[in-house]
Each structure stands twice: as structure tokens, then as C-alpha cells.
Amino acid sequence: xxxxxxxxIECKDLSKTYGKTVALDHLSIQIKKGxxxxxxxxxGAGKTTTIRLLLGLVKPTSGSAAIFGLDSKIEKVAxxxxxxxxxxxxxxxxxxxxxxxxxxxANLRGHxxxxxxxxxIERFKLDTSRKFRTYSKGNKQKVALxxxxxxxxxxxxxxxxxxxxxxxxxxxxxxxxxxxxxxGQTVFLSSHILSEVEALCDQVYILREGKLIESGNLTELKxxxxxxxAIQFKxxxxxxxxxxGVTLLSSGHSHLRFKFNGDFNELLKQISxxxxxxxxxxxxxxxxxxxxxxxK
Amino acid sequence: xxxxxxxQISTSRVKRTRVPFRRATKVSLKSSLLWSAAFGLVILSSSxxxxxxxxxxxxxxxxxxxxxxxxxxxxxxxxxxxLDQIAGFTVFKSFFTLIIIGAIWAIFLSSxxxxxxxxxxxxxxxxxxxxxxxxxxxxxxxxxxxxxxxMWALITVFVYLGSLQSHLGFSFLxxxxxxxxxxxxxxxxxxxxxxxxxxxxxxxxxxxxxGWLLGASYALRLVGDSGIGLHWLDYLSPIGWVELLHPMIxxxxxxxxxxxxxxxxxLALSVAMASKRxxxxxxxxxxxxxxxxxxxxxxxxxxxxxxxxxxxxxWLISISATALILARVAESVGSTITGSSVKTxxxxxxxxxxxxxxxxxxxxxxxxxxxxxxxxxxxxxxxAEESTGHLDALLSTPVSRLRWLGxxxxxxxxxxxxxxxxxxxxIWIVLATENLGxxxxxxxxxxxxxxxxxxxxxGCAIFVFGWFPTKTSVVGxxxxxxxxxVEIIAGLGKSSQxxxxxxxxxQVSPYPAASINWKSAVIMTGIGVVGTLLGxxxxxxxxxxxx
Ligand SMILES: Nc1ncnc2c1ncn2[C@@H]1O[C@H](COP(=O)(O)OP(=O)(O)OP(=O)(O)O)[C@@H](O)[C@H]1O
Ligand SMILES: [Mg+2]
Numbered sequence: 001x002x003x004x005x006x007x008x009i010e011c012k013d014l015s016k017t018y019g020k021t022v023a024l025d026h027l028s029i030q031i032k033k034g035x036x037x038x039x040x041x042x043x044g045a046g047k048t049t050t051i052r053l054l055l056g057l058v059k060p061t062s063g064s065a066a067i068f069g070l071d072s073k074i075e076k077v078a079x080x081x082x083x084x085x086x087x088x089x090x091x092x093x094x095x096x097x098x099x100x101x102x103x104x105x106a107n108l109r110g111h112x113x114x115x116x117x118x119x120x121i122e123r124f125k126l127d128t129s130r131k132f133r134t135y136s137k138g139n140k141q142k143v144a145l146x147x148x149x150x151x152x153x154x155x156x157x158x159x160x161x162x163x164x165x166x167x168x169x170x171x172x173x174x175x176x177x178x179x180x181x182x183x184g185q186t187v188f189l190s191s192h193i194l195s196e197v198e199a200l201c202d203q204v205y206i207l208r209e210g211k212l213i214e215s216g217n218l219t220e221l222k223x224x225x226x227x228x229x230a231i232q233f234k235x236x237x238x239x240x241x242x243x244x245g246v247t248l249l250s251s252g253h254s255h256l257r258f259k260f261n262g263d264f265n266e267l268l269k270q271i272s273x274x275x276x277x278x279x280x281x282x283x284x285x286x287x288x289x290x291x292x293x294x295x296k
Numbered sequence: 297x298x299x300x301x302x303x304q305i306s307t308s309r310v311k312r313t314r315v316p317f318r319r320a321t322k323v324s325l326k327s328s329l330l331w332s333a334a335f336g337l338v339i340l341s342s343s344x345x346x347x348x349x350x351x352x353x354x355x356x357x358x359x360x361x362x363x364x365x366x367x368x369x370x371x372x373x374x375x376x377x378x379l380d381q382i383a384g385f386t387v388f389k390s391f392f393t394l395i396i397i398g399a400i401w402a403i404f405l406s407s408x409x410x411x412x413x414x415x416x417x418x419x420x421x422x423x424x425x426x427x428x429x430x431x432x433x434x435x436x437x438x439x440x441x442x443x444x445x446x447m448w449a450l451i452t453v454f455v456y457l458g459s460l461q462s463h464l465g466f467s468f469l470x471x472x473x474x475x476x477x478x479x480x481x482x483x484x485x486x487x488x489x490x491x492x493x494x495x496x497x498x499x500x501x502x503x504x505x506x507g508w509l510l511g512a513s514y515a516l517r518l519v520g521d522s523g524i525g526l527h528w529l530d531y532l533s534p535i536g537w538v539e540l541l542h543p544m545i546x547x548x549x550x551x552x553x554x555x556x557x558x559x560x561x562x563l564a565l566s567v568a569m570a571s572k573r574x575x576x577x578x579x580x581x582x583x584x585x586x587x588x589x590x591x592x593x594x595x596x597x598x599x600x601x602x603x604x605x606x607x608x609x610x611w612l613i614s615i616s617a618t619a620l621i622l623a624r625v626a627e628s629v630g631s632t633i634t635g636s637s638v639k640t641x642x643x644x645x646x647x648x649x650x651x652x653x654x655x656x657x658x659x660x661x662x663x664x665x666x667x668x669x670x671x672x673x674x675x676x677x678x679x680a681e682e683s684t685g686h687l688d689a690l691l692s693t694p695v696s697r698l699r700w701l702g703x704x705x706x707x708x709x710x711x712x713x714x715x716x717x718x719x720x721x722x723i724w725i726v727l728a729t730e731n732l733g734x735x736x737x738x739x740x741x742x743x744x745x746x747x748x749x750x751x752x753x754x755g756c757a758i759f760v761f762g763w764f765p766t767k768t769s770v771v772g773x774x775x776x777x778x779x780x781x782v783e784i785i786a787g788l789g790k791s792s793q794x795x796x797x798x799x800x801x802x803q804v805s806p807y808p809a810a811s812i813n814w815k816s817a818v819i820m821t822g823i824g825v826v827g828t829l830l831g832x833x834x835x836x837x838x839x840x841x842x843x
Contacts, residue, residue, distance in 0.1 A: 107593055
């Protein structure tokens with residue numbers, strides 16, 4: 001039994017339909033406090049829908065969502081006391097400057113760390129004196145990001161936060177998320193960028209067409225996808241076709257190349273009697289995992 | 297030779313996209329058809345009502361003598377001539393209104409097609425294709441001119457057929473020239489709009505600039521026609537030029553030249569400027585961000601006020617200016633009404649009292665319309681906050697939905713009270729200087745009397761905002777457009793009582809000429825309040841819909 005006070009985000013059988021479109025289909029997840037959770041899925045999978053349900057901006061067709069134990073549908077104001085949100089499309093007020101936008105957000109939220117705000121503005125190299133409408137896509141995103149990070153809220157909900165950021169800024173962003181983790185903040189990060197999720201997240205949830213299809217930490221997930229193995233033997237090659245989890249890609253007089261997602265001990269036992277010149281094993285990246293899950 | 301290694305693309309062979317032209321046509325044609333039909337209807341009903349209101353030559357002669365030398369109406373609505381003939385009366389009754397509506401239509405249309413599309417980045421895709429900014433601008437201009445030409449053709453045909461049908465005796469040429477004169481205002485303002493769209497980066501600024509231009513050209517010709525020897529001012533005002541065309545009787549087509557040359561120059565200049573500037577930029581650039589006092593950013597209520605403050609200021613100026621003018625001319629117009637057949641007409645709709653009271657009562661209805669537009673505009677800003685996604689950002693902070701909506705409604709009521717109060721002061725002071733003997737209470741009641749339609753429209757719009765958010769502007773403007781249409785038709789002749797009662801402005805009694813209709817005032821206010829409450833109730837639990 002989990003202690004309830006340890007849970008930051010909880011969805012139970014959460015569903016949302018728009019007319020005939022099922023945007024989210026019976027999602028059940030639990031994210032513990034202090035975790036960095038990655039939320040992955042192709043376009044239209046239902047990531048933004050989940051986030052807007054969590055924030056109480058839309059109400060569930062069935063099921064429930066809760067933040068720090070408070071129901072998102074009922075406690076629409078209380079849940080916002082301690083969270084900061086970066087929307088997928090940063091549409092803030094076009095006539096306000098960057099600085100004015102940050103002021104407004106800080107005042108509405110009621111708390112903000114001014115020193116940290118200053119630091120973030122420098123780190124992200126944002127000119128805050130310009131009107132929001134005149135910012136480029138990446139700079140608009142920076143305003144929204146700084147607006148959320150400066151609050152140092154216990155929960156950060158980020159919907160594709162790095163869209164439009166250049167690689168240097170992406171590095172800064174990762175630094176900020178690491179700092180958030182050190183501060184004990186919880187982060188819910190929806191993303192397309194797998195390397196980012198791979199680098200940052202403790203726990204990954206993968207969504208497709210509104211359904212949660214996989215979840216777990218990175219090591220667990222990697223088992224889902226096959227490693228690619230290439231072995232160069234001194235002379236003969238063993239027969240490995242009987243081992244579970246082997247998909248042969250190519251074999252020659254003295255080499256084997258195959259995909260493997262079975263038990264490594266079994267594999268090693270089978271080849272131990274055949275002298276090996278080189279052994280190359282390639283772990284699947286999340287990228288490959290993603291393709292193997294969605295490419296089908 | 298290096299050049300031969302690069303494949304040569306012949307520009308003549310690349311097929312230029314016609315997307316800008318097609319989009320402009322699509323945007324403009326529908327509204328052009330709609331307005332042409334409405335304009336035709338206004339013209340025909342003016343003519344037909346003349347026949348029934350002034351059947352005898354003597355009544356026509358009297359009308360002629362009352363209005364032809366009336367400085368007040370001449371300067372407000374343009375000079376009257378040949379009121380003893382249907383054609384003359386028709387021009388007097390409809391021409392000026394149609395000029396103004398046509399100009400406003402052209403302002404919104406051109407700023408949307410030429411700056412709005414660019415501002416919301418639709419053009420990025422178009423310009424990335426096989427065209428240039430100058431070429432796209434030219435195409436849009438041609439598309440808009442198309443709409444003006446079809447307006448001209450439609451009004452001509454509509455009025456001519458109507459004239460045949462009702463034996464009004466207009467010749468085809470008369471109809472065509474009258475329609476041409478009406479359509480020449482949109483032409484002028486589309487060309488000004490094209491030019492302003494090159495100068496300013498934001499559609500809002502383009503609209504404001506053109507609004508001032510329209511106001512200035514109205515004011516110039518107002519002074520020009522006020523009979524104080526400054527007639528030459530008409531030649532400086534685009535609206536003045538259109539007036540000078542003098543359609544129907546004694547036309548002066550020579551002034552068309554002035555209009556065509558001016559619009560041609562503006563349009564050519566716009567295309568030239570478009571070829572010089574970058575997409576999304578303008579020649580004057582964006583104005584430096586203004587300093588916003590931190591107190592406006594301190595809470596969602598203060599920020600609500602900030603979001604509408606510029607707009608509110610424009611409304612404040614235009615409503616109080618209208619009140620000023622109406623009060624200022626009340627006495628002179630009133631004195632001409634006394635004893636004239638116009639009074640008989642007014643008495644038929646239940647208005648009594650001195651001429652100036654009659655005039656005041658009727659002109660306050662104009663203020664009621666302006667107030668209704670102002671309040672509806674504020675409700676539409678609420679919806680705009682949602683559709684732009686700003687509300688997502690706002691409501692993900694600890695601001696409750698009801699607090700946000702409540703703040704908006706408070707700002708709305710406060711601005712109505714503020715503008716109303718200033719109106720009362722302006723009218724009271726002007727009337728006092730004219731010795732018209734309207735007490736302060738009477739003026740206060742006059743303004744209170746015209747508030748309910750606006751409250752009703754705003755309440756209905758908030759109701760729709762709560763339940764069917766995407767329909768807010770359609771329903772809001774629908775109520776206003778319907779009511780104004782009914783007013784125009786009803787004002788021109790007999791029409792069914794049921795139809796007339798559906799206009800919210802018809803529910804306003806022409807106080808001080810008639811006593812205040814408290815019952816309908818209470819009903820309208822009640823509908824507004826209930827609509828607001830029901831809308832707020834639903835808004836509190838519905839999905840926020842940024843589409
Ligand atoms: N207001 C709405 N009305 C109708 N359908 C909607 C609405 N909002 C979302 N949908 C639908 O719900 C589905 C999920 O959309 P959602 O925006 O959650 O996807 P997403 O995972 O965030 O995609 P992306 O990666 O493109 O941001 C889509 O099929 C979308 O069309
Ligand atoms: Mg999304």
C-alpha cells in the first residue's frame with residue numbers, strides 16, 4: 001500500500017472523448033513526489049489532453065485525476081496553488097513584454113523566486129524588454145519556461161517544453177530540470193524528444209491513440225526492445241536458432257548478426273564452446289524503442 | 297562557364313500561385329453580397345416610404361422647405377436637395393448612412409485581408425510558394441476591388457428592379473450612378489486600408505488609424521456643409537468627394553476622377569511599398585512597447601481592465617462625441633420638426649412634446665446602439681482570451697474561473713457606468729448652454745433609459761459564452777444586426793408590430809419625448825442578469841475550449 005501523501009499525480013481510469021474521438025482511454029498512472037516522469041507519444045496521442053485534464057481545464061468523460069491528492073475537477077483552484085504549467089503552444093498576451101508577462105504570472109501565482117528568475121533570464125539569454133508578439137518561436141517558449149521555473153512550484157507540468165529551443169538552450173533546460181530534481185520538485189514532462197526523456201526521466205509513460213501502452217523506468221523499458229548483436233567467430237558458428245528471443249538478421253561462414261530479447265545467460269551458454277573474435281552488442285535507445293512500438 | 301552549370305529557371309514558366317486572390321475573394325465576396333442586399337433594401341424602403349408618407353405635392357414642398365436649408369441636418373447627414381422628388385428624398389434618407397457603413401465595412405475588410413492575414417501568419421505559407429509579397433498584395437487588392445465592383449453591380453440591379461416593380465421611375469443610369477457613388481466609399485477606404493496595412497504591423501493599429509481618418513473626413517465635411525463659408529473643406533475630405541458626386545438628380549461624375557486618382561495612387565503606392573518591405577514587417581515598424589504600470593499586472597481583475605482599456609477609451613471618445621453633437625443640434629433640428637409633417641410621423645409612434653424633445657428621444661436610441669456595441673465588444677474579448685489560449689495560462693494559476701468572469705463583468709459594468717456618466721455630463725452641460733431646460737434628473741433618466749438593450753445583449757452573449765462558446769460572436773452580433781435591420785425597416789414605413797417588437801432598440805421609449813417604458817426596461821435588464829448568471833454557472837464547469 002502506497003502512502004497517499006507520497007503521490008504527486010494520480011489518474012484513475014481517466015477518459016476523455018470529443019464527439020466520436022477518444023482522446024484518452026482509461027488512463028491509470030501514479031507519479032510519486034520527486035520523480036521526473038516522461039510522457040511520450042506521437043501526435044494526437046492524448047498528451048495535451050491528459051495535461052489539461054490534470055489542470056482541471058477540461059473535465060473527464062469518466063474516471064478522475066488528482067494532484068497532491070486533490071481532485072482536479074473539484075478543487076480547480078487549490079490544485080494550482082503549488083504547480084506551474086508550460087502550455088504546448090506558448091500563447092501569452094501579445095502586447096505584454098517578456099518582463100511584464102513574468103510579472104503577471106508571478107502575481108497571479110502569488111509566489112516567485114526573483115533571484116532565480118534573474119538567473120534564468122541570463123541563462124536562457126532572453127531579452128525581456130520586447131513585446132511577446134515580436135518574439136521568435138524559441139523565445140516565446142523561453143518566456144513560458146522561465147515563467148514556470150521561476151515559481152519553484154512543487155510540481156512542474158511541461159507540455160513539450162523544448163519545442164523551438166536551440167541545442168544550447170536545450171542543455172540549459174536539462175540543467176534546470178536536474179536542479180528541480182535536486183530541490184525535490186516533481187516534473188511531468190510531455191515530449192517528442194526521446195533523447196531528452198532518456199537523459200532526464202526516472203519513469204516513462206508511453207501513450208498511443210489515447211491508451212497507455214508501456215510504462216516503467218528506462219531499464220525496464222529497454223527490455224521491450226531487442227538488442228542488436230553481432231559476433232565474429234574464429235571458425236564455426238553455433239546454432240542459436242533454438243534459443244528463445246533470437247531473430248536472425250544475417251549469418252555467414254564465421255559471423256552472426258541477430259536481434260535478441262531473451263535471456264543472456266542462455267545465449268552465453270550456447271556460444272561458450274565457440275571461440276569468439278569480437279562481440280558487439282548494441283542497447284536499444286528510447287528512439288529505437290519508440291520506432292519499434294509505433295512503427296508497427 | 298559557371299552560370300551554365302546552374303539550371304536556369306525561367307520566371308515566365310513558373311506558374312504564379314493565385315491563392316491570395318482566391319482567399320481575398322472568399323473573405324470579401326460573401327459580406328459584399330450581404331451588404332449590397334441590405335443597402336438595396338434600405339434604398340428601396342426609403343423611396344417607397346416617401347410615396348406613402350408624402351403623397352401630395354404640397355406635403356413634399358413642405359418637406360423640401362423644412363430640410364433644404366436646415367444647417368443641422370445638412371452638416372450631420374449631408375445636404376438635402378430636391379426633397380420634392382422621390383429620387384432626391386431617397387438620396388437624402390439613405391446615401392449618407394450607406395457611405396458611413398460602406399467605409400466601416402471597407403476598413404475591417406481591407407485590414408483583415410491585407411494585415412490580419414499577415415499578422416496571423418497565414419501569409420507565411422503563401423509567400424513561401426511561387427509568389428512575392430508585392431504580387432500577393434496586388435492579388436488581394438484585385439480581389440477586394442472585385443467585391444466592390446460586384447457591390448456596385450448588385451445594388452444597381454437591385455434598385456433598378458425594385459424601382460420598376462414599385463413604379464419609382466428611376467432610370468437605369470440613375471440607379472447605376474447612385475450605386476457607383478455608394479460603392480466608391482468602400483473603394484476609397486480599401487485603398488487607404490491597403491496603404492495603412494503597409495505602414496503598421498498590427499491590424500488593430502491599422503483599424504485605429506483608418507477610424508481616425510474616417511472621423512477626420514467626416515468632421516471636415518461637417519464643417520464644410522455647416523454653411524459658414526468653408527465649403528471648400530469638402531474637397532479635402534474623401535467623404536466630401538463622395539457627397540459631391542450628387543447622385544440621382546444633377547449628378548457630377550467629374551468628382552469620380554478625384555476618387556479614382558486618389559485610390560489608384562494609394563493602391564499603387566501600397567504595392568510599391570509591399571515590394572520594398574519584408575513579410576511581417578511594416579514601414580513604420582512596431583511601436584516601442586509601452587510602459588504598463590505594475591498595478592495593472594497585480595491581479596486578474598486589474599489585468600482585465602488593462603486588456604480593454606484602449607478600447608474603452610475609444611468608445612468613451614466616440615460615444616461622448618456623438619452625445620455632444622446630438623445635444624448640440626437638438627434645438628435647431630427640434631425647431632424644424634415642430635409643425636412639420638415629420639412630427640406627425642413621430643407622434644404616430646407615440647412620441648410627443650417639443651421638437652427638441654422629440655429629436656433627443658430619437659437620438660438617444662442611437663446612443664443605446666453604441667452602448668450595446670461597446671458592451672458586446674467586451675464580452676467578445678472574454679471569448680478571445682479563451683480562443684487564443686491565454687485563458688489556459690491564466691486558469692492554471694490559482695485564479696478561479698468565477699473570479700475571472702466576475703472581474704470581467706465588474707469591469708464591464710464599471711465601464712458602462714463611467715461612459716454613461718460622462719455622457720450625462722456632456723449632454724447636461726450642452727443642453728444647459730442651449731437653454732433647453734432639461735434638468736439633470738431628466739438627462740440622467742434619459743441615459744438610464746438607454747442602458748437595458750446593452751445589458752440584454754451582454755447578458756445573452758455571456759450566456760452563449762458559457763454554453764456554446766464558439767457561437768458567442770455570431771449570436772451577439774446577430775441580435776444587434778437583427779435589431780438594427782428591424783429599426784431601419786420599421787423607421788421607413790408600415791411593418792408588422794410583431795416584427796418591430798423583436799428589435800431590442802424598439803423596446804426603448806424615446807424619452808424625454810415619451811415616458812419611460814419601465815416594464816420593458818426591467819424585462820431587458822432581467823434577461824441580461826439571468827443570462828449572465830446562467831452563463832457563469834455553466835462556464836464554471838465546462839471545458840475551456842481554445843479553438
Ligand atoms: N477540443 C477538442 N475537440 C475535439 N477533439 C480534440 C480536442 N482536443 C483534442 N482533441 C483530439 O484529441 C486527440 C488527442 O489530442 P492531444 O492534443 O491530446 O494530442 P497530443 O498527444 O498532445 O498531440 P501533439 O503531440 O500533436 O501535441 C486528438 O485526436 C485531437 O484531435
Ligand atoms: Mg500536445
